Amino acid sequence: MYLQELQLQHFRNYPEADIRLGRGINVLLGENAQGKTNLLEAIYVLALTRSHRTANDHDLVNWQAKTAKVSGRVVKSAGTVPLELTFSRQGKRAKVNHLEQARLSQYVGQLNVILFAPEDLAIVKGAPSIRRRFMDMEFGQMNPRYLYNLSQYRTLLKQRNRYLKDLQHKQKRDLLFLSVLSDQLALYGAEIIAQRLRMLHKLEHWAQVIHAEISQQRETLTFHYATQVPDEALTDAKSIQAALSALYEKQRDKELYQGTTLVGPHRDDLHFWVNDKNVQTFGSQGQQRTTALSVKLAEIDLMKEETGEYPVLLLDDVLSELDDARQTHLLTAIQDKVQTFITTTSLSGITRQLIKDPTIFHVADGTVVADGSPTSDDSATKED
Numbered sequence: 001m002y003l004q005e006l007q008l009q010h011f012r013n014y015p016e017a018d019i020r021l022g023r024g025i026n027v028l029l030g031e032n033a034q035g036k037t038n039l040l041e042a043i044y045v046l047a048l049t050r051s052h053r054t055a056n057d058h059d060l061v062n063w064q065a066k067t068a069k070v071s072g073r074v075v076k077s078a079g080t081v082p083l084e085l086t087f088s089r090q091g092k093r094a095k096v097n098h099l100e101q102a103r104l105s106q107y108v109g110q111l112n113v114i115l116f117a118p119e120d121l122a123i124v125k126g127a128p129s130i131r132r133r134f135m136d137m138e139f140g141q142m143n144p145r146y147l148y149n150l151s152q153y154r155t156l157l158k159q160r161n162r163y164l165k166d167l168q169h170k171q172k173r174d175l176l177f178l179s180v181l182s183d184q185l186a187l188y189g190a191e192i193i194a195q196r197l198r199m200l201h202k203l204e205h206w207a208q209v210i211h212a213e214i215s216q217q218r219e220t221l222t223f224h225y226a227t228q229v230p231d232e233a234l235t236d237a238k239s240i241q242a243a244l245s246a247l248y249e250k251q252r253d254k255e256l257y258q259g260t261t262l263v264g265p266h267r268d269d270l271h272f273w274v275n276d277k278n279v280q281t282f283g284s285q286g287q288q289r290t291t292a293l294s295v296k297l298a299e300i301d302l303m304k305e306e307t308g309e310y311p312v313l314l315l316d317d318v319l320s321e322l323d324d325a326r327q328t329h330l331l332t333a334i335q336d337k338v339q340t341f342i343t344t345t346s347l348s349g350i351t352r353q354l355i356k357d358p359t360i361f362h363v364a365d366g367t368v369v370a371d372g373s374p375t376s377d378d379s380a381t382k383e384d
């Protein structure tokens, strides 16, 4: 799939913008603080209805305005889909094919994006919450069922934690209600863990091939899903559900004492191992970067496998963080295959040599101007 055009109204520092995008590599060129990341963020928001930079939708609205709009046209093998999102004090509204969607989960998945920013290099080294967020964002985009389970789980988790707090402060005494909540939580928690395992298994396969290639066959990458659910129960959702219920039972006193839920996918983690050692603890910085890059590139292939379409790739200032060999690998892997947006302050060195026929946009103070006339359709490739 690819994004053919993008329109912004009062989005961040853009009063108005209407651009036709290139089918291949799009370079957003400009000085610092001009709006390059804002443009990338607009594409991310158009795909997922929420930003990767802020949890507060109102930050997306221009400071002088009350409402922001992002719209675009996505070209897929099945046809072209117009998408539109509006953000205001009343909340957000999402339209697919000009029809308003009652649920945002019905909207997500129309446009698939993968964002790669310098923070993503922290996927290996950073806190477990970064890796959980990574799984949730990526798998949620590929699979509406995952998104549904996740939203049910989050609502129940909040409710259960509140109830545990009430029990802790002796405002409630009904342990039967706690076990009702535990059963519900175990049901959705098990679905999430089972889906994560299934998707991780596929992602690992793609990441292994890429990692071996970048490391010139010297290294083998493996994934390890870290959970309190015992290994022997990790076979299917039903067994995971039973194991989670048993764990709630076993840890009930501890949970009552702490007033919070201590077991479940919201506490799980993902570990990356290189040559049988945890790369988070024992890997060099280079190995950690190779791992992060392999995982990100593997997502492209996984998304194609799961949805039948290549996603759109957003590279926010990431090339400058990679050495020449890794940059070369990245750009060669995506060239002629994936529509890509790259933000940068200058297009030079290895990047310029490697990118064939880029569509260049100059970004300055909330305006975006194409370099010459974009040849988006001329440079179209056959594959999606």
Ligand SMILES: Nc1ncnc2c1ncn2[C@@H]1O[C@H](COP(=O)(O)OP(=O)(O)OP(=O)(O)O)[C@@H](O)[C@H]1O
Residues within 6 Å of the ligand: 011, 012, 013, 014, 030, 031, 032, 033, 034, 035, 036, 037, 038, 039, 059, 060, 061, 062, 063, 064, 343, 345
């Ligand atoms: N809601 C908003 N309304 C108006 N302007 C905003 C809003 N949010 C952010 N900005 C402005 O957008 C600009 C930042 O743009 P952006 O983050 O896209 O920079 P950039 O071009 O990617 O720069 P860098 O290369 O430093 O990352 C800042 O000048 C900031 O003040």
